[in-house]
Each structure stands twice: as C-alpha cells, then as structure tokens.
Amino acid sequence: xxxxxxxxxxxxxxxxxxxxxxxxxxxxxxxxxxxxxxxxxxxxxxxxxxxxxxxxxxxxxxxxxxxxxxxxxxxxxxxxxxxxxxxxxxxxxxxxxxxxxxxxxxxxxxxxxxxxxxxxxxxxxxxxxxxxxxxxxx
Amino acid sequence: xxxxxxxxxxxxxxxxxxxxxxxxxxxxxxxxxxxxxxxxxxxxxxxxxxxxxxxxxxxxxxxxxxxxxxxxxxxxxxxxxxxxxxxxxxxxxxxxxxxxxxxxxxxxxxxxxxxxxxxxxxxxxxxxxxxxxxxxxxxxxxxxxxxxxxxxxxxxxxxxxxxxxxxxxxxxxxxxxxxxxxxxxxxxxxxxxxxxxxxxxxxxxxxxxxxxxxxxxxxxxxxxxxxxxxxxxxxxxxxxxxxxxxxxxxxxxxxxxxxxxxxxxxxxxxxxxxxxxxxxxxxxxxxxxxxxxxxxxxxxxxxxxxxxxxxxxxxxxxxxxxxxxxxxxxxxxxxxxxxxxxxxxxxxxxxxxxxxxxxxxxxxxxxxxxxxxxxxxxxxxxxxxxxxxxxxxxxxxxxxxxxxxxxxxxxxxxxxxxxxxxxxxxxxxxxxxxxxxxxxxxxxxxxxxxxxxxxxxxxxxxxxxxxxxxxxxxxxxxxxxxxxxxxxxxxxxxxxxxxxxxxxxxxxxxxxxxxxxxxxxxxxxxxxxxxxxxxxxxxxxxxxxxxxxxxxxxxxxxxxxxxxxxxxxxxxxxxxxxxxxxxxxxxxxxxxxxxxxxxxx
Numbered sequence: 001x002x003x004x005x006x007x008x009x010x011x012x013x014x015x016x017x018x019x020x021x022x023x024x025x026x027x028x029x030x031x032x033x034x035x036x037x038x039x040x041x042x043x044x045x046x047x048x049x050x051x052x053x054x055x056x057x058x059x060x061x062x063x064x065x066x067x068x069x070x071x072x073x074x075x076x077x078x079x080x081x082x083x084x085x086x087x088x089x090x091x092x093x094x095x096x097x098x099x100x101x102x103x104x105x106x107x108x109x110x111x112x113x114x115x116x117x118x119x120x121x122x123x124x125x126x127x128x129x130x131x132x133x134x135x136x137x138x
Numbered sequence: 139x140x141x142x143x144x145x146x147x148x149x150x151x152x153x154x155x156x157x158x159x160x161x162x163x164x165x166x167x168x169x170x171x172x173x174x175x176x177x178x179x180x181x182x183x184x185x186x187x188x189x190x191x192x193x194x195x196x197x198x199x200x201x202x203x204x205x206x207x208x209x210x211x212x213x214x215x216x217x218x219x220x221x222x223x224x225x226x227x228x229x230x231x232x233x234x235x236x237x238x239x240x241x242x243x244x245x246x247x248x249x250x251x252x253x254x255x256x257x258x259x260x261x262x263x264x265x266x267x268x269x270x271x272x273x274x275x276x277x278x279x280x281x282x283x284x285x286x287x288x289x290x291x292x293x294x295x296x297x298x299x300x301x302x303x304x305x306x307x308x309x310x311x312x313x314x315x316x317x318x319x320x321x322x323x324x325x326x327x328x329x330x331x332x333x334x335x336x337x338x339x340x341x342x343x344x345x346x347x348x349x350x351x352x353x354x355x356x357x358x359x360x361x362x363x364x365x366x367x368x369x370x371x372x373x374x375x376x377x378x379x380x381x382x383x384x385x386x387x388x389x390x391x392x393x394x395x396x397x398x399x400x401x402x403x404x405x406x407x408x409x410x411x412x413x414x415x416x417x418x419x420x421x422x423x424x425x426x427x428x429x430x431x432x433x434x435x436x437x438x439x440x441x442x443x444x445x446x447x448x449x450x451x452x453x454x455x456x457x458x459x460x461x462x463x464x465x466x467x468x469x470x471x472x473x474x475x476x477x478x479x480x481x482x483x484x485x486x487x488x489x490x491x492x493x494x495x496x497x498x499x500x501x502x503x504x505x506x507x508x509x510x511x512x513x514x515x516x517x518x519x520x521x522x523x524x525x526x527x528x529x530x531x532x533x534x535x536x537x538x539x540x541x542x543x544x545x546x547x548x549x550x551x552x553x554x555x556x557x558x559x560x561x562x563x564x565x566x567x568x569x570x571x572x573x574x575x576x577x578x579x580x581x582x583x584x585x586x587x588x589x590x591x592x593x594x595x596x597x598x599x600x601x602x603x604x605x606x607x608x609x610x611x612x613x614x615x616x617x618x619x620x621x622x623x624x625x626x627x628x629x630x631x632x633x634x635x636x637x638x639x640x641x642x643x644x645x646x647x648x649x650x651x652x653x654x655x656x657x658x659x660x661x662x663x664x665x666x667x668x669x670x671x672x673x674x675x676x677x678x679x680x681x682x683x684x685x686x687x688x689x690x691x692x693x694x695x696x697x698x699x700x701x702x703x704x705x706x707x708x709x710x711x712x713x714x715x716x717x718x719x720x721x722x723x724x725x726x727x728x729x730x731x732x733x734x735x736x737x738x739x
Contacts, residue, residue, distance in 0.1 A: 042263050048206055075263040085202065085262070094208045 023070050024123035025134035026107075030115040032056060036133040042075060044118060046085070047095030052116070060098035061119040063107045070120050073136040150319070151311035159304045166296045170289070177288040182253070185224060185276050185284075189255040192222055193272060201262040203239075204232055204270030212238035212270075219274060227275040230259075233268055244277055252278055318343050322352065331359045332366070393550030397538065402426035410550050413534055415527030432523060432536075522553070533557040572623055573630040576644030581652055584642050585707050588654065592700060592707065599659025599701040603652065603668075604714035605633075608692035608726040610649035617689070621681040625691060632674050636667055652711070659699065661731065668695055668729050692727030694718055703732050 025041055027033055032054040036044075043049040044058045052058045063070075071082050086097040101107050107119045111130045126132055146153050193200075196215045203211035216228045216239040227242040255274040261267040318340040329335050337359065339352040387394055393410025395403055403426050411418050414432060518539040525532045531554075538548040568580030576584065588600065607629065614622040626649065633643060633651065642654040658664060671693075678688035696718025700710040717732040724730060 039264065039267070042261075046205070046263055077263070088199075088202065089206070089208075092208055092210050094210070095206050 022123035022138060023066060023073050023120050023136045024126050024132040025118070025120045025136065026111060026126065026130040026132050027118050028111050028113075028115045029129065029131050031118075031131065032115075033133055034131065038074070038134065038136070041134055045074065045098060047089065047097065052118070057116050058118055059114060059116045061107060061110055061117055062098045062100050063104060063119060063121070064100060064102050065104065066120060066122065069138065070136070073138050149316070151308050151316045154311045154315075155304050155308040158307050159300060162300055162303055166300060170293055170296055173292045174285065174289040177292070178285045181281060181284045181288065185281055186253065186255060188224060189274050189276055190257070192219060192225065193255065193257045193274060197257070197259060198262065200230065200259050200272060201269065204230065204259050205261050205263070207232060207236070207238065209238050213241075215239065215272075216241040224277050224280050225274055226277040226280075229273040230270055231273070232270045238270060244279060252276065318348050322348065326355065329359070331363050334363070393534070393548075395548045395550065396541065397429055397546040397548065398426070399544035401429040403429055403432075413532070413550055413552060414525055432525075522557075570645040573627060573645050575630055575634070575651075576642065578644065578646045581642070581644035581646060581654075584644070584654065585711070588656075588700070589707050592705070596701065596705065598657055599699055600710075601655040601658045601664050602698050602700060602707075602710045602714045603655065603664070604696045604698075604711070604718040605651040605653065606694050606718055606722065607649040608694055608722070610691075613689055617681050621689075624681060625679060625689065628679055629675065629691060629693070633671060636671055636674075652714075659701065664697055665729075668697075672727065694721040694726050695729035696721055696732065697729060698732040 025036060031052070033052050033056070036053070040049075040053055044052070045060050050058055067082075068079050071077055071079065075082075077085075089095050089097075099110075101110060101119070104121055104125060107121060108127070108130065111117045111119055120136075121130070123132070123135055146156055196218050199211060199218075200215045202208070203215055212230045216230060219225050219228045220241045220243045223243075226244045227246070228240065229237065230239045231237050252275060255276065257272045257274075258268045259270045259272055261269045321340050322337070325337055329337060336356050337352050339349045343349050343352075387407045390407065391409055393407060393413045395406040395410050398404055403422055405422050406414075406416060408418060410416070411420075416422075416427070518537065521536040521538070523534055523536065525534055532552055533554040535551045535553045536548055537551075538546050541547040568576055568583055570577040570580075592598070592600070607625075610622065610625070613625055626645070630643070630645065630651070633653065637643060637653065637655075640656050641658075642656070644652050646652055655664065655667075675691050675693060678690050680688055696714045696716065698704070698710045698713035698717060700707055703713050704710050713732040713736075716736045717730045720736060721728050721730040
C-alpha cells in the first residue's frame with residue numbers, strides 16, 4: 001500500500017513539477033483578513049466554521065483543477081475521501097461543501113468580486129488583486 | 139438418613155466414593171471460587187476491549203460529528219453504541235464542554251466504581267487536535283450476567299465431573315475391591331477346611347494384596363486344621379484312656395471313689411458300692427454321701443493325722459489325748475488302739491461302733507499304709523473303718539490322696555482278712571501258748587498301755603501281783619514236763635476264775651505269773667483274792683487221769699501298788715518282784731506287800 005502511495009506521490013510530483021510548487025490560500029484584498037492559520041483554513045474549507053476569524057461570513061470556493069493538490073496539502077486526503085466526507089454530511093444538513101469553480105480565472109473573478117470569498121491558487125500564479133493569507137507547501 | 143449412614147457404614151465402595159466425592163467437592167468448590175473470580179476479571183477485561191473496539195468502530199463518524207459539532211450525527215453515534223447490550227450509557231462531550239449527545243439504555247447505577255471507558259476523539263483532519271471526549275459506561279448487569287453464565291458453566295462442568303468421578307470410583311472400587319472381598323468372604327463361609335479345601339483367590343487377584351490375603355488365610359486354615367486334628371487325636375486318645383479307666387473303675391476289685399473339697403463323695407465304682415452297701419443305681423453326683431458318714435469319727439479327712447508319725451510315749455500331743463478321752467467316754471476300759479488289743483480281740487465286735495472309727499491303722503506297726511508319702515505336702519491319708527451293712531463286719535482301708543485342688547481320690551480295700559490275720563498274729567505273739575494267757579510280751583504291751591493310762595489318770599491305783607510257784611522245778615523233775623504243764627494249766631485256770639474281766643494275767647515264763655488288778659487300791663480286796671486263790675490251790679491236784687499221785691501247790695506272791703509304792707509301772711514290777719522274794723524268804727506259800735524296808739535289807 002505504501003509503495004502505491006509513494007508511487008502516486010511521485011507521479012503527482014512529476015506532473016506538478018513543471019507548474020512549480022506551493023498552493024496559496026487567497027482572499028480578496030478587501031477582506032479584513034490578512035492571514036490565516038492552517039487550522040483556520042481547515043475549519044473553513046471542511047465546513048466546521050462559516051465565519052472568518054474577523055467575524056465575517058466565509059465563502060470557501062473549490063477550484064477543480066487544483067482541488068486534489070489542495071486537499072492533499074491541507075488535510076493530506078485524496079479527493080475520494082473528501083467527497084465521501086461531504087456525502088456523509090449531505091443528510092444532516094449541518095454543513096455544506098465549498099462552492100465549486102472550474103478554473104483559476106473563475107476563482108479570480110469570484111475573489112475580486114466578493115470580499116468574503118476564500119479560495120486557493122498556485123502560488124506562482126498569485127497576483128496583486130488577491131491577498132495570500134496562507135501558503136501551503138507540498 | 140440413618141439408612142444412608144448404614145449403607146455408608148456397610149458398603150466399602152460407597153464409603154470410599156463418598157470420601158473421594160467429598161474431597162473432590164471441597165477442592166472443586168475452591169477451584170470454582172478461584173475460577174469465577176478469574177473469569178470475572180477476564181470478563182471485565184474482555185468487556186473493556188470490546189468497548190474500545192466498539193468505540194473504534196464509530197470513531198470516524200464521531201470525529202466528524204465532533205469536528206462539525208453536529209449533534210444529530212453525535213446522537214446517531216450514541217444510539218449506535220447503545221444498541222450494543224454491553225453498553226449502558228454514552229456521553230459525547232465536545233472540547234468546549236458542550237454535550238453533543240448523551241444516552242442511557244439501562245438504569246443508572248450510583249456505583250462509581252464501574253470502570254468507564256473514555257476515548258478522546260481527534261479531529262479527522264488534524265490528528266493532534268482533540269475535538270471531543272466519548273465516555274462509555276459498560277452494562278454492569280450484562281457483565282454480571284456473563285460472569286454468572288461463566289460460573290454456571292464451570293459449576294455444571296464441575297458437578298458433572300464430580301458425578302463422573304463418583305460413579306467411576308464406585309464402579310472401580312466395587313469391581314476391583316468389594317467384589318473380590320465379598321466373593322472371598324462367601325467362599326470362606328462355604329469352605330470345608332477339614333476336607334483339605336483351600337481358599338481360591340479370585341482370578342486376577344492372585345498376585346495382588348487380595349492374593350496375599352488368601353495365601354495368609356490358607357496358611358492359617360492349615361494351622362487350624364492341623365491343630366484341630368491334633369486336638370481330635372488327643373480327644374480320641376483320651377476317650378480310649380477314659381474307657382480303659384472306666385473299665386478298670388467298674389471292674390476292679392478295689393473300691394474307687396472321689397471326694398470334693400467339702401468331703402462329699404461324688405463318684406464311686408461298683409466295688410466301692412458293694413463294700414459300703416451303696417445302691418448301685420444311686421447317682422452320687424446328684425446325691426453325694428458325706429465321707430464322714432462312712433468314716434464317722436472324722437468330721438473332715440483333714441483332721442486326721444496319723445499318730446504313727448509321732449514318737450510314741452509320754453511326749454504325745456493333745457490330739458491323741460482327746461481321742462483317748464473320747465474313747466474313754468464311750469465306755470472303753472482302756473485307751474487301746476485296735477492293734478494293741480491283740481490280747482482281747484474278741485472285744486472288737488462288741489457293738490461300740492463309735493469307737494471303731496478311730497481305730498486307725500497304725501502304719502508304724504502294721505506296715506499296710508502308704509506312710510512314706512505322708513511326709514510330702516500332698517499328703518496321702520489312710521483310714522480304717524468297719525462296715526457291717528450285710529451282717530458281717532468288714533474292715534475297709536480307705537486311702538485318700540489329693541487329685542487336684544478341691545478334689546480327692548480314694549481307694550478302698552477290704553482288709554478284713556488281712557486285719558484278722560494280723561490281729562491273730564499279734565494275739566499269738568502276745569499269748570502264752572500253754573495257758574492261753576498273756577505272755578511276757580503281752581504283759582509288756584499291757585504295761586505300756588498302763589503307763590499311758592496312769593499318766594492320764596494318776597489318781598487311780600493298780601495292784602501288781604507277782605506269783606512264783608514253790609518247788610515247781612521238783613514237780614517237773616519228778617513227774618515230767620507234762621505233769622508240770624498240767625499243774626500250770628490248773629493254776630492258771632484257778633487264778634483266771636478269780637479275776638474280773640478287766641484284770642490282766644500273764645505267764646512270764648516257767649512258773650512265774652503276773653496279775654494286774656486294774657483300779658484296785660484296797661489291800662483287803664487283794665488279800666481276799668490271794669487267800670481264795672491259796673485256798674483253792676491247797677486242794678491236791680491229780681497229775682494225770684487215774685493216777686494217785688497228787689501234788690499240793692504252794693505259791694509265793696509279791697504285791698506292789700502303782701500309784702502308792704511308785705508312779706513308774708516298771709518299778710512297780712520290780713517292787714512286786716522283791717516283795718515276791720520276800721514272801722519266799724518268809725517261808726513260801728504266802729504273800730508280801732512291798733515296803734520300802736526291802737530296799738535296806
């Protein structure tokens with residue numbers, strides 16, 4: 001099993017290498033939040049908290065191209081596990097998964113237009129119109 | 139209950155089983171206690187493990203529920219846990235103190251000793267971060283039930299084992315111990331040991347302890363049979379002996395009898411019965427005869443001590459004196475013993491039976507008794523008694539000797555002939571063949587009796603006359619011895635006719651005579667007697683039929699008186715002798731009384 005896992009990791013790295021490393025959690029520059037801990041990030045993305053540390057409502061957004069890498073970096077789980085997690089919570093209704101976007105452009109769009117929005121991008125492609133509050137090393 | 143006790147008491151197998159079962163039960167109880175205790179501890183441990191496993195099963199869901207603070211999901215988890223019967227209560231408490239879910243399936247126990255299972259639940263995404271704490275309370279009832287079940291199982295198993303052991307021990311003991319023993323006992327009871335039969339060990343037991351027992355029993359039987367046979371042989375021998383003895387007892391001429399310690403006759407043979415005139419059919423064992431009625435003078439045999447043992451004469455003891463006294467009272471003239479009466483044997487049958495019994499045989503003189511044995515401790519005694527049951531008096535000697543303690547054996551002999559012969563012989567020995575009077579020996583005998591008598595009754599006087607015929611030698615020389623004898627016969631007859639019954643006359647030898655006048659102390663009586671004698675003697679005597687030759691006899695008489703002149707009979711004889719010579723000196727055919735002056739002249 002470990003071997004498989006190591007192999008997968010290696011192949012992921014091989015794919016990711018050209019795109020360069022880290023993933024940055026970003027918010028709108030208008031947001032009152034300047035920095036986030038990893039734990040706070042987990043709580044928000046995994047549906048535990050609905051508010052940002054400053055008290056504002058949090059609106060996490062998943063980016064499908066980066067989703068696998070992100071959750072691997074954040075909670076060290078693959079997508080199947082994350083999906084299973086959310087599927088379990090569907091019936092209880094207590095929490096809901098982040099909103100889904102298909103590309104980095106959409107994410108940028110959403111971030112810039114919503115001060116409560118919260119998402120992640122490849123740290124290499126980070127721009128000034130969004131604030132990096134947390135960088136997750138892979 | 140008592141029946142059971144009786145069974146236990148009488149059945150080896152049951153007793154053994156009961157003891158073994160009791161021991162096993164005690165040990166089993168102990169083991170059961172330990173086992174239940176261990177089992178309880180084990181059950182607790184198992185319970186803990188199971189609870190932990192249960193919690194692990196629901197942990198992921200609980201993680202999520204806690205992570206999200208989702209009470210509904212936490213409730214689901216709680217209910218899931220409670221659906222297990224080993225869970226009594228569940229509490230899920232978030233890290234911030236908020237109770238997300240709590241539930242209880244059974245009653246609440248106040249018991250705080252119940253070990254609770256606690257699990258800190260980590261966040262599903264951050265394993266180092268605790269999001270809540272789950273507390274699970276095990277179901278004590280269920281726990282107890284399990285322990286009870288386990289105990290029941292062990293107990294049942296133990297009971298079954300106990301039963302099994304009991305049955306097995308009973309069967310084994312009954313099969314291998316009780317049955318051989320019972321079989322042996324049965325065979326032993328039917329064994330005819332006399333026929334040489336041996337006890338057979340049950341097959342399979344020949345080499346073990348039961349076989350050894352059988353061998354020992356056989357050895358014992360052998361010994362018993364042998365000693366039994368010996369006993370039987372001895373008994374047979376004894377029976378033969380007894381028959382032999384019985385034949386002797388019944389047919390022997392001598393009378394045989396037995397006395398018990400009280401002097402009662404318990405048995406007597408036919409000869410003895412004939413001797414004493416006892417009914418032959420009389421059962422002596424049932425109607426014993428007192429020995430004293432046969433020998434009347436003696437109260438018990440033990441009193442009789444034969445005087446033959448003692449020196450005769452003046453030193454005799456009182457017993458003899460008593461018997462003499464008794465005979466005196468009975469009217470006897472003198473203290474004679476039968477053997478001393480040779481001179482007057484005709485008196486023996488004069489009807490004075492009371493005195494007869496004491497005429498015991500004097501062994502020293504008669505030589506017919508077993509005197510040699512009398513010196514021993516087990517003294518043999520001899521009695522002589524006179525029996526006149528069939529008209530003629532018989533003399534019977536009874537020889538009694540101890541058989542064992544309290545038993546005496548006696549032999550009776552008819553000694554009448556022997557006694558008569560002895561009496562005749564004694565009488566002959568003491569009789570002058572010519573005159574039929576006493577001779578010197580008879581006189582000495584009488585004098586000895588007199589001595590005793592005088593010692594007993596010193597007041598009595600007795601006159602002693604010594605006679606010597608004058609010139610008798612000339613008659614002999616002139617007319618011959620036959621003529622002399624005729625003269626002596628005449629003189630003796632004349633003298634005898636003048637004397638009383640109890641006086642004694644003896645011819646000492648030649649023409650010398652002696653007369654003892656018993657109880658005579660008056661001189662005038664003596665003188666009268668002498669004068670009458672001289673007077674009768676004065677008549678001339680024809681020396682032979684048809685012859686003219688006649689002789690006149692003269693006699694010189696000396697008189698001494700015992701009790702006056704002297705106390706010693708021998709001396710009285712001497713004194714009379716001297717007085718007689720004094721009479722001769724005085725001119726013959728006269729008499730002289732002894733006076734002390736004779737001593738001086």
